[in-house]
Amino acid sequence: MALSRALAFDGVAFSYGNVAALSDVSFEVAAGERVALLGRNGAGKSTIVRLVTGLVHPDAGSVWIGDWDTADLAPEDLARRVGSVFQHADQQLFARTLREDVGFGPRALGFPAREVRRRTDEALDALDLHAHAEQHPYDLSPALRKVGALAGALALEPSLLVLDEPTAGLDRAWRARVADALREHAERGAALLVVTHDLAFAAETLERGIVLDRGRLACDEPLERLLTSAERLKPLGLVPPPIAALSVALDLPGRPVRERDAAHTLARVAGGRSAS
Numbered sequence: 150m151a152l153s154r155a156l157a158f159d160g161v162a163f164s165y166g167n168v169a170a171l172s173d174v175s176f177e178v179a180a181g182e183r184v185a186l187l188g189r190n191g192a193g194k195s196t197i198v199r200l201v202t203g204l205v206h207p208d209a210g211s212v213w214i215g216d217w218d219t220a221d222l223a224p225e226d227l228a229r230r231v232g233s234v235f236q237h238a239d240q241q242l243f244a245r246t247l248r249e250d251v252g253f254g255p256r257a258l259g260f261p262a263r264e265v266r267r268r269t270d271e272a273l274d275a276l277d278l279h280a281h282a283e284q285h286p287y288d289l290s291p292a293l294r295k296v297g298a299l300a301g302a303l304a305l306e307p308s309l310l311v312l313d314e315p316t317a318g319l320d321r322a323w324r325a326r327v328a329d330a331l332r333e334h335a336e337r338g339a340a341l342l343v344v345t346h347d348l349a350f351a352a353e354t355l356e357r358g359i360v361l362d363r364g365r366l367a368c369d370e371p372l373e374r375l376l377t378s379a380e381r382l383k384p385l386g387l388v389p390p391p392i393a394a395l396s397v398a399l400d401l402p403g404r405p406v407r408e409r410d411a412a413h414t415l416a417r418v419a420g421g422r423s424a425s
């Protein structure tokens with residue numbers, strides 16, 4: 150369905166000089182889909198983020214954002230559809246207050262002041278950042294600056310949100326807020342492509358896992374299945390998160406990977422045992 154396609158990689162190759170970063174990568178992400186992009190250090194994840202945002206272009210193959218071929222598009226063109234947070238986004242805030250920074254994207258896209266204000270307020274709300282809105286970004290912790298950068302991406306109301314390690318350095322409460330905001334955004338129809346080494350966060354928040362291995366696509370499947378097969382994760386440099394490992398160790402029915410699902414299943418199994 151061409152209309153519901155948020156992103157497509159079609160036979161993409163990319164090298165930095167003579168360092169091959171990606172070879173023959175193909176996948177599609179539909180509107181509303183929540184995808185984790187996984188793989189060990191150097192696998193090519195951030196290179197995918199750079200291609201999606203138009204910072205670099207493929208040497209071979211094509212990257213599509215909806216029905217736009219990115220070949221001739223610059224990051225500022227793509228910003229109408231793509232919101233992004235880079236791996237080192239904590240260094241990218243530059244305005245005098247967090248509020249100004251969050252509003253920067255919609256202002257740059259030419260929205261009138263009222264619309265900029267609405268979007269900024271909603272993004273600050275979604276991440277519970279109002280208490281920090283008037284602070285100078287550099288008075289925030291690096292982790293919070295990254296949450297601020299995420300608010301800036303949400304304020305673009307993009308059809309595709311691409312995030313590189315959004316939870317690095319965040320405590321449990323902030324991770325939960327980020328997870329809620331991302332799920333809400335996806336429920337409104339946006340696609341999520343989230344690079345993460347935090348597989349517990351991926352399990353709770355996302356639904357599908359794409360794994361890169363030395364620049365090639367090694368797996369593309371539902372996270373429930375991927376995260377509960379330790380023998381397949383290991384050669385890809387990934388370790389199952391605790392709930393998935395527990396689920397396998399206890400042989401829980403349906404092999405749940407989310408805390409809530411595992412708790413329900415455990416309660417059901419325990420109830421069944423005590424009743425019998």
Ligand SMILES: Nc1ncnc2c1ncn2[C@@H]1O[C@H](COP(=O)(O)OP(=O)(O)OP(=O)(O)O)[C@@H](O)[C@H]1O
Nearest residue numbers: 165168169170188189190191192193194195196197
């Ligand atoms: N600017 C660059 N110049 C040269 N080589 C680069 C550059 N950026 C990345 N590479 C190389 O390209 C390959 C893919 O890098 P990439 O940053 O996409 O990996 P990654 O999966 O994001 O890794 P990490 O988990 O460490 O962030 C690696 O071999 C890396 O060394």
Ligand SMILES: [Mg+2]
Nearest residue numbers: 194195196236
């Ligand atoms: Mg990276």
